[in-house]
Amino acid sequence: MTDTYQKTATVTKAPVFSMAQVAPWVIAVIFLMVLPIAFGSNSAITIMNQMMITIVFALSYNMLLGQGGMLSFGHAVYMGVGGFFCMHLMNIVEANELPIPLPVLPIFGGLFGLGLATIVGSFSTRKAGTVFAMISLGIGELIAACSVIIVAFFGGEEGMPGDRTYFLPFFGTEFLRQIEVYYLIAFWTVLSALLMYLFSRTPVGRMANAVRDNPERAEFLGYSARWVRFFSFCGAGFFAGIAGGLFAINYEILTETNLSTTQSGIILLITFLGGVGFFFGPILGAIAFTLLQSVLSLQSEIWQLYLGALFLATVMFFPGGLAGVLMMHVPAARMGRLGWLVGPYLRTILPALIGIAGLAALMELLFHVRHSATGDTDMTLFWVTFDSHSILPWIVAIVATVGGIWLARQGAPKLRETWHRANTPGAAKTTGGAA
Amino acid sequence: MTVPALQLEGLRKSFGKTEIIRGVDLSIGRSERHAIIGPNGAGKSTLFNLITGRFPQTSGKVRLHGHDLAGMAPFEINRRGLSRSFQITNIFSNMTVFENVRCSLLWSQGYKYSFWNMVSRSRELTEGAMEILEQINLTSRAQLPAGVLSYAEQRALEIGITIAGGADVIMLDEPTAGMSHSETDYIVELIRKVTENKTLIMVEHDMGVVFGLADYISVLVYGEIIATGRPEEVRANPKVQEAYLGAALEAEH
Structure with missing residues (x-):
């Protein structure tokens, strides 16, 4: 995941993706394929599913925080609405027996997240910094409040349940078993992560870094800082929506907690814990957090105290997060x-x-x-x-x-x-x- | 008559009640090297900021190749072929030197806001960036974070970023400020080389640099241009002698 300019000698050939770039992805795919063989219990698969959903969500959050320098306090909203939309689709498919296979569902969650991000981003990305953070908080609270007002969409306090098994069988799979859901989520996790990584290598992705570091300079290079932020924001909304769709498939219910500022706070914490400076940071953060959450919460009633202390220690002593600590050793x-x-x-x-x-x-x-x-x-x-x-x-x-x-x-x-x-x-x- | 590269007509700027730029008329021809000099607080940097859209003017017009720039954001002005550097070094310090230059090539090579191209796969971008690095003598520094370069190297990089987009009007705000003699000589040679056949407008305090580099000089005092002309004419102008240059030239020796 380092930059690809190597030596002038290699530049003269048409630069294709090198082994060093492809290898981590191949390893990740193999790893995800064999993981359920090593840990086959239902509880382990539940944790791994949650982990992968959190990875997609955290990576999408880092498109804002790490890549684009936008501190958002309301990112859960995009995952939430994506999830709610998928829940409705699930129920529509069930009622009308539509010929849609379950694995394509997350893309609709993504598109819905993208739609909301386009609307909100059109005014929230004009400024970065405090203004952006405040707007994100406001929108977050606004939509969380809507969850008890617009009952038809958000299902009020009971939330919106659904059933994933009414979909057309996908190559004979009906997603009754956890392990089938695992592979579905694994597929989307790798695909989303890959697309987000590639996004960071595109012109608009590179300029997101430039705008993060120095918006004024970027403007004098012909780029509008506002539009660069807008495109990152839309991308982040899209992938958060995909995470929401995966959540809907895995848990078969979404509630107002999915939209809450607590959830937005947690994803900030996870991303920071993992490290915002490197692409793989949020992945580490999501893994570490999910493990801590599922292991510590069984052992201790005050596990959130430890989590808070860990976060504080990260901010104060290791601002690069887990990824930063790892890369320090390179x-x-x-x-x-x-x-x-x-x-x-x-x-x-x-x-x-x-x-x-x-x-x-x-x-x-x-x-x-x-x-x-x-x-x-x-x-x-x-x-x-x-x-x-x-x-x-x-x-x-x-x-x-x-x-x-x-x-x-x-x-x-x-x-x-x-x-x-x-x-x-x-x-x-x-x-x-x-x- | 050909259209001048940059033309200012009755340009004024007030901050509150204070008028900083008090009616500037100036015409700068194509491929001309034009220096703007003047005492501290004369409004040189403000003039730069007005031209490049960093601040809106109170009244008057700025024309780039005959087009009025009123109401345009910096990025729109840049796309019309005007590029600038800053008095305080303004680079992307967390990105590598190579990346800094590559970013400045993106728009001019037509990549715009695309998210379907991989920047590392474009040979034009990589070679273009290496060419610029060659010109500013930073090839060996390509993979370092820009923030760790020496001051002179950062200034050189800033000039590299400024010229990389292929703008034909280059504005440099005190390119040699805070440099030693040898560093200054290096930057002057660099500026001469990279602004070949381009219009250069610069603010500069170092009279050696100004008289060595400029084809024309304008003297800005209290928001007004009191003289414009060839270096020798400006040097001989009694008004300039009185207001500024006498003292400045004495300080040089």
Whole structure:
């Protein structure tokens, strides 16, 4: 996913897509095909379906935030209306027995999202920055409020249910089983991701970056910053609508929560967590978030606290997100020096993890003592059951917290030093010692 | 008589009650190198901003190749063949040097807002961008983020972006500001090379650059042009001597 200008020698031939560009996509396709074989349980497939829908949604959001520099607080609206529209189509197909196969449904969600984005974008993309963010918030609230007013379309408080199995069988598949839905979603995920990636390589996609960095300069290159933003906005609306269509197929119901600003906030969080600076960032964010959500929420009642802390830590310490952290290692990896970092990393990150686990244990203890029913003093944490009102677990948690953080701080200078050397060409592995 | 490349008629601009540009008439012929000089606060940059549509004028006309530019946005003016650089370096600092130049070629090569072309597959774009990089001596820097270039290199890149679109009227706002002597010589040579057969309008403080490069000079003082002519005529003009040039030339020596 790096840029494709290589050497003058290769330019003289007609530039086609190189192996390095095609390989990640081939790997992704193979990976998605074999994933259900490795994790075949229904709950695993449910999580993976949710993950893929979130990937499409997050990538579409990054067309705005990362590629176009537009901070939107109302992106859930485009996914939501796309989904609601697909729900209606599902019901129309069911009532009239129309000969439409289910797999084409998301495209209609996309077109509906595109339609709404065209209308909203026509006035919201005139300015970037605060003005755009405020309009997006306003439109988000407006349409979320419509969900209880326009009951015919949004189904009021009960939402809009449907049934995906009434469609014409698609090559004998009726999408009764989760695994069939998985492959349908996987197909659309890869296709959408590929199209969004290609979009970022087109003239309007490149100019979206230019307008993000410096709208004034872009204007003096013959491009209207406003129209460049508009096209990105429409594209983002289209792919959000596709995500909505996939959501409709997977869950067979859409409710007002799908349109809410909470949902818009979550997709901002996911995209930022994954990293806005790289195309694959939102993919990482969607995977990490869905895993955290589905695993943590089973383990802890206060999992949203941890999510909030993680988001805060990302914004403050790793503004490049997960993708940024990964890509930070590329220069060292190119010089074959990643091995240098393993030791210092272990010595810093292991204690840090213990410290964080200790801190989390303290939070859980506090929560249990304050909120459990009277007389219920047993709690299970990290596979151990104990009495939350006795002193011992508190001492263990405090020691783990303080000790872990102290050890991590001891290891940090060494890590910083090794990091610096690993990224300095020609530097030796250790000070003084010959390489 | 041929139509001048750029013509200003009674151009005025007020900010509130303060009149910054107080009636400028100026005609700049094709393929002419024209420098606008004047003391600080004379309104040189404002004049640039009026011509390029960054601000609307209060009254008067700007004509590019005979077409009135009134009410046009910067991007429309640019499409009519006028390109400018900025006093403060104005590049896409997060993108690579190559990408900066390639972006500036997109419109002129007719790509417009297309989302069905891959920029990396166009040989014209890649070769065109490399050619510009060659001209501004930044070929070896092609893959670096523009933000990490040295100041002089960033100024060179800015000139590269400005000329890349193939505009025939080039406006440079203090291209050598803040540069050392050797850097200035380098940029002057660069400007001379890339504006061959084009109309150049520049604001510049360095009198060495002005007298070395310009075919014509206009002196702007308090929003009015007090003299226009060949360098030697302007130098000899007593009004100019009194208002500005005497002091400026003395400062040079």
